[in-house]
Amino acid sequence: MTSALITLPKAELHLHIEGTLEPELILELAARNGITLPFPTLGELREQYEFADLQSFLNLYYANMAVLVTAEDFADMTRAYLSRAKDSGVRHAEIMFDPQAHLFRGVELATAVTGIAEALASSEAEFGISTGLIAAFLRDAPEASALEVLEELLAMGAPIIGIGLDSAEVGNPPSKFVRLYKRARAAGLRLVAHAGEEGPASYVWDALDLLGAQRIDHGIRSVEDAVLVKRLAKEQIPLTVCPLSNVRLRAVDTLAAHPVVHMLATGLNVCINSDDPAYFGGYLGSNFQALVAEFDFDADTLATLAGNSIRSSFATPARKSELL
Numbered sequence: 001m002t003s004a005l006i007t008l009p010k011a012e013l014h015l016h017i018e019g020t021l022e023p024e025l026i027l028e029l030a031a032r033n034g035i036t037l038p039f040p041t042l043g044e045l046r047e048q049y050e051f052a053d054l055q056s057f058l059n060l061y062y063a064n065m066a067v068l069v070t071a072e073d074f075a076d077m078t079r080a081y082l083s084r085a086k087d088s089g090v091r092h093a094e095i096m097f098d099p100q101a102h103l104f105r106g107v108e109l110a111t112a113v114t115g116i117a118e119a120l121a122s123s124e125a126e127f128g129i130s131t132g133l134i135a136a137f138l139r140d141a142p143e144a145s146a147l148e149v150l151e152e153l154l155a156m157g158a159p160i161i162g163i164g165l166d167s168a169e170v171g172n173p174p175s176k177f178v179r180l181y182k183r184a185r186a187a188g189l190r191l192v193a194h195a196g197e198e199g200p201a202s203y204v205w206d207a208l209d210l211l212g213a214q215r216i217d218h219g220i221r222s223v224e225d226a227v228l229v230k231r232l233a234k235e236q237i238p239l240t241v242c243p244l245s246n247v248r249l250r251a252v253d254t255l256a257a258h259p260v261v262h263m264l265a266t267g268l269n270v271c272i273n274s275d276d277p278a279y280f281g282g283y284l285g286s287n288f289q290a291l292v293a294e295f296d297f298d299a300d301t302l303a304t305l306a307g308n309s310i311r312s313s314f315a316t317p318a319r320k321s322e323l324l
């Protein structure tokens with residue numbers, strides 16, 4: 001990445017902290033916690049990073065979480081991300097975590113929350129990155145489970161700024177989670193949702209109209225619906241696009257076929273993100289680099305993408321004006 005691109009202040013708004021677990025850290029944490037992995041060497045583990053679709057990635061992503069046991073593990077993972085994000089010129093990060101994925105494998109909510117929160121608390125001082133934490137709920141689990149976990153997070157005073165919706169999209173439409181989003185809104189939380197990654201454009205409509213989502217994670221299949229594109233452009237709904245993720249999970253055939261150029265041309269509020277950078281070939285800088293290499297984006301386009309990320313964040317107005 002050129003130094004101009006690094007110094008351009010950027011916000012990362014679509015990032016799963018569990019997706020930043022690098023293979024080396026997975027092996028280190030497995031050894032620390034006495035866990036035997038199905039793929040015990042770096043070479044064997046790395047061979048698994050070839051994905052046919054979202055589900056094949058999710059299978060490995062959830063399996064690798066087994067190494068996260070103590071609050072220290074979560075803190076180490078989070079610090080490792082912040083350090084790498086700093087190298088990409090990230091100045092503000094809104095980080096998702098999957099509370100249910102940890103609960104379902106017997107790790108207490110407080111362990112995950114305490115560890116992540118500890119690393120985030122020193123992020124501005126240590127890395128110059130302001131942060132927010134978003135609890136993402138698993139759309140392939142029942143809504144009742146999400147509601148229960150949200151109540152627990154609220155009761156324990158978890159420092160979350162919002163909720164999201166992730167995991168297997170097709171067959172798990174936003175309409176499943178109307179009560180969850182209503183409850184989160186009543187609690188004063190911000191609302192985001194994955195939609196239109198593998199699922200149809202109708203899921204983007206529903207995330208907006210049924211859930212009140214303020215930001216759409218991915219949203220690339222919106223381009224299949226001209227009426228939706230008009231609305232997204234008119235309302236400047238932020239779309240957190242993840243180019244390398246889309247290539248690696250085969251949501252697009254090639255980077256050249258990615259709709260990001262078309263999305264920008266139609267006036268959509270697009271920003272660039274890394275999603276699960278340890279799995280998809282790189283952090284925010286690598287995503288920008290790939291776009292520059294493929295589409296030859298000029299300085300104005302890069303500034304638009306970076307500016308969109310900051311404007312679309314939930315940072316305070318003071319922090320936004322500092323970064324813009």
Ligand code: HPA
Nearest residue numbers: 016166167168194275276
């Ligand atoms: N899509 C949906 N769910 C996810 C992802 C993703 O890219 N990463 C982690 N959970």
Ligand code: ZN
Nearest residue numbers: 014166217275
């Ligand atoms: Zn995602």
